[in-house]
Amino acid sequence: MLLNPVVCKSPNFKCSIAEPLPILHKHYHSGDLIIGGVMSQIYIFSHLITFKERPSKEVFEEILQFIPSWTFHASMCVLSTQNNFIPNYKCDVQNNLIAVIGGSSSEICLSMATIVDTYKIPQLIYGSAPMMNKQFEALFSLWMFPNGDHQYEGILQLLLFFKWTWIGVMFVDDDNGERFVQNVVPMFAQNGICFDVIERFPTITYFNDIDEMVSQGIKTYSAVMRSTVNVLIIHGEIQTMIFLRMIPDLSKYEDIPIKSKGKVFIMTAQMEFTSLPFQRRWDIDIIHGALAFSIHSKEVLGFKTFLKMRNPTLEKEDSFTGVFWEEAFECLLPTSRVDLQVGATCTGEEKLETLPASVFEMSMTGHSYSVYNAVYAVAHAMHAMHSFKCKHRPLIDGQRQKILNQQLWQLHHFLRSISFNNSAGEQVSFDPNRKLVAGFDIMNWVAFPNQSFLRIRVGRIDPQASPDNVFSIHKDAIVWPSIFNQAQPLSLCNDNCHVGYSRVKKEGEPFCCYDCIPCPQGKISNQKDTDDCFQCPEGQYPSHGRDFCILKDISYLSYKEPLGISLSTIAFFFSFITAFVLGIFIKHQDTPIVKANNRNLTFTLLISLLLSFLCALLFIGRPNNVMCLLRQTGFGIIFSVAVSSVLSKTIIVVLAFMATKPGSNLRKWVGKRLASSIVLSCFLIQVAICTVWLSVSPPFPDFDMDSMTEEIILECNEGSPIMFYCVLGFMGFLATVSFTVAFLARKLPDCFNEAKFITFSMLVFCSVWLSFVPSYLSTKGKDMVAVEVFSILASSAGLLACIFSPKCYTIIVRPELNKREQLIRRNNF
Structure with a gap:
């Protein structure tokens, strides 16, 4: 041997x-x-x-x-x-x-x-x-060495496990080292690992290269140890440890602020602890906390x-x-x-x-x-x-x-x-490539002040195991370098982007270096270092920190909230007032002031106003199919009757004045038939519009997920916005005509002339609904419904107050003026 x-x-x-x-x-x-x-x-x-x-x-x-x-x-x-x-x-x-x-x-x-x-x-x-x-x-x-690809895959898994994406490499300048840099380093980069430094160990081939070798060695060590990486892969051979042990001693002679104790060395299995005699009493703390791959033994x-x-x-x-x-x-x-x-x-x-x-x-x-x-x-x-x-x-x-x-x-x-x-x-x-069939152990080196050290097995690469068990590591058993105070080291180009932020690449820097920007409005990121923020699922909204999604509350104008309670109270109050006025007029229906202004039109107008106030209640509460069908159509028909009644009263006043002139042929048009025709025709037109609306695209309950950030709006979808605005447009047309006619007849000399009161009422009505359109379009959710309810109540209250309050005053407070003789005397005067 x-x-x-x-x-x-x-x-x-x-x-x-x-x-x-x-x-x-x-x-x-x-x-x-x-x-x-x-x-x-x-x-x-x-x-x-x-x-x-x-x-x-x-x-x-x-x-x-x-x-x-x-x-x-x-x-x-x-x-x-x-x-x-x-x-x-x-x-x-x-x-x-x-x-x-x-x-x-x-x-x-x-x-x-x-x-x-x-x-x-x-x-x-x-x-x-x-x-x-x-x-x-x-x-x-x-x-007698396993397939090196398993070792390199193990190093990659180790880096990914600890999320070390900013690392350095030192390798021996030989064929194996070149192969590592050319083949393995790109594989690491494809998996999100960046390299701050890739340096060779110094070598020498000629006597005249000694000074260059020394200079290159110092430059290499300086570049590596000044780097911001906390993890350094050492791809070497059995003698490479001698170079590593020189690093702390090198700083004493070359004034290099080496932070070798602040780096975690990952050493390949080809390396071994080797030293020279004069290094016997050198500090070995540089290897403390290192992770070394070793042939399984x-x-x-x-x-x-x-x-x-x-x-x-x-x-x-x-x-x-x-x-x-x-x-x-x-x-x-x-x-x-x-x-x-x-x-x-x-x-x-x-x-x-x-x-x-x-x-x-x-x-x-x-x-x-x-x-x-x-x-x-x-x-x-x-x-x-x-x-x-x-x-x-x-x-x-x-x-x-x-x-x-x-x-x-x-x-x-x-x-x-x-x-x-x-x-x-x-x-x-041996495998077909004549390499030992074995895996690698991951050893943690723990150094002691007496120049001794221990190797603790903390993990393993087992190629023969199932895919999920090829790489195993016991991170709690690892002893880290002293500078990290036994906390897992981080090796990143910059701090992680926290949740609620996304990362954006820095120009001219490796892809591991990035800036952190807050997620835009409406998006979140619930993990560190996300490349992009994302929308919350439907029915959820971002938290204040934009780091998680919150389930939206279902919102609608409810009877249980202050706004709903206020509007319903106002609706009931004006309904009671309208019913009270109607009762007064019924009780005094034979008095001159009631009979003089077409008693039937007055009752029709009061009933339509009463229904208008009650119609506002259809807009309050949880929407359902019936409410959605009745809400806009009922409001449109009732208001058309009310406005057409006002228009009819105005036209009757004008015709009555003109019929009193000698030789006038208009006397035959003055009467109940004309008033009923005007109201009925307007009613039928509005009913026709609503029928078409309900036939083509009727309103239906719907959830609006997007209008409000933190709420799901349960609303009545109008179905066809065009038909909705047709209903409003027809009411607006009637109100405009009524206002125009009343304005022209406001100064007619008649004690029972309602034209001036109708003028004021139509002025209020038109002002309310003209302001309704921009307000309705600029609000969202239940506020939109509240605007429409308010417009209904305000316009109805305007008609009630402007037209009927003077008459009620005369009937109740000044009954002496509600006599035919008094009216004739005032007329003669």
């Missing part, structure tokens, strides 16, 4: 690879150099930033060539004799390489694949999967016991354990190859459990779990292949062993189809 699956768990790397390059050469054998090479550029950058030192050009150039060249070298070493590096020759038949497990970064995986795929050796990759351009390179690779039984048994004196063939031991416990082993023997001496009895988690974790991480499963996958595949060959190749033992050794490349076929349950009780298998 290239890497020990247990010892090479990711936390164990972090303290043993940060020494300057000469020491790296002394301490690492070929297999370990693959891991050590990942950290070389990080070491340069951190050394320059933290200590302001520049490595020599020779050392730097050696470092730049360290990653690919030594990865190739290490890969070739495992193919050669154990103790001698002889490329393309394998002299030690006791150790046969059957598979390679390794690749903590995509760069190392690709370099390893260049060598091992040439020999058709299966490579199980547990870190970042590289983008392999050649199909041959990927043919013998299996990924379970605690393996016996793993902690295994770790407690580790001892550098027992690991004779594993030089890595000794190097790690010295770095972790800050001591030197007696067998150390370091020239300068300084510091305490390691006894080998030190306990791993006493180390803080930032140096060594006693629990199995996702990467370690992948390596663990990879080892057993190879073992199960070997067993399956051996069983297959034994079953189908019944050869003698020597020939079978020879074939087995010659055709080990066939192991890849069995690896792809392997499926087994590991000791933790979970199934291990």
Whole structure:
């Protein structure tokens, strides 16, 4: 094996690879150099930033060539004799390489694949999967890493769950990082996620680029940490944590007001907690409250016991354990190859459990779990292949062993189809794309002042679950960064638009940045950040804050409200007065003042006025079919009779005066027949108009939902407005003619002349109804009905008062004037 699956768990790397390059050469054998090479550029950058030192050009150039060249070298070493590096020759038949497990970064995986795929050796990759351009390179690779699309979908669901729409991204400048930006970031944008900053981690390729690398790194960190986002996605690899840990320290030297503790990091599963030796005592509060995706794992039984048994004196063939031991416990082993023997001496009895988690974790991480499963996958595949060959190749033992050794490349076929349950009780298998069939855990990192931390599982991405259960999160279990005081952080371009407001895009800004404007009149918004306000359903109206709808009350002119009570009281009062006047005239019907002005017309007029007052009551109360049919038609017919009676009285007065002239032929027209004809003809015309109205489009009860904001008006729909105005128009015509005739006859010399009183009554009547039209059209709801009732009462009261009050005064108060002799004497005078 290239890497020990247990010892090479990711936390164990972090303290043993940060020494300057000469020491790296002394301490690492070929297999370990693959891991050590990942950290070389990080070491340069951190050394320059933290200590302001520049490595020599020779050392730097050696470092730049360290990653690919030594990865190739290490890969070739495992193919050669154990103790001698002889490329393309394998002299030690006791150790046969059957598979390679390794690749903590995509760069190392690709370099390893260049060598091992040439020999058709299966490579199980547990870190970042590289983008392999050649199909041959990927043919013998299996990924102990689930499909990355599930992780990106999980990140999106996490952002949407917490409503984080204003975020930043930092990514490693490699093929995987570019793929993330090109493919995944647009997917986030389509789901309403905006990006304030998208920055690369600094990289370097030439010695002359050191200053530019440092400058670019400072610029990148400054842009990210000055951003207003509270959520930052870190798309990196195993070594990316070293860069993150430099952020708080960077502000001390570059005077950057970094607010790293005010951001929630969302880290991809390719990352792991890794650090350099000089970072050992650095504050790790920057990771406190971070949310990290991790390959789904379970605690393996016996793993902690295994770790407690580790001892550098027992690991004779594993030089890595000794190097790690010295770095972790800050001591030197007696067998150390370091020239300068300084510091305490390691006894080998030190306990791993006493180390803080930032140096060594006693629990199995996702990467370690992948390596663990990879080892057993190879073992199960070997067993399956051996069983297959034994079953189908019944050869003698020597020939079978020879074939087995010659055709080990066939192991890849069995690896792809392997499926087994590991000791933790979970199934291990690969999908058609040779990727591990598994999900991701969402871990919450909680840091402590003693440089230790915990990973708390707070959620999961399970692609095999039902669609509703693929993403799960327990937000109450999450510990947020200290600055948020354990309140869920918000990451928005601006504050949410509250209910009652809608958002409008800011010009020149991302779509997540917007202004909030109040909902227009008549509309509401009952959710935050709505793009548009909407009308309330029919029968409801917006609240004062325009944030919810209120059920409208049904409104009509009722007898129970003050206005209805007042109008009905007035109607009954004038009805009583009219009945009283009618009684007086009936009682004194034989007196000259009653007989002189056509007694029948007087009674007809009084009865029609009485009915007019009572007709006003049809407009008060809850409308129904009968009321709606009788309301306007009854009012129109009754008022037509009343006005036609007044017109008839006026015409009779004029004709009577003209008939008294000598030789006049008009005497035959003066009489009851003419008066009755005028009233009857006007009555029949109005009845005809109302009949047509009721036949074509009769009035009906209706609900007016729109006229009033807070009420539903229960009213009588006129059916045909044209017919309604025809009824009013005919009454207006009669009133105009009556007023004109009465005005011309107002000065006729007759003691019983009613013309002047009729003139005043018609003046009142016309004034009321002329003012009625604009008032009726400008009011809504029950006020409209009240205007019509008032007009009916006012015009009727005007006729009653102007025509009959003088006569009643004479009959009741001055009865001496109601005598024929008195009238004749006054006439002669």
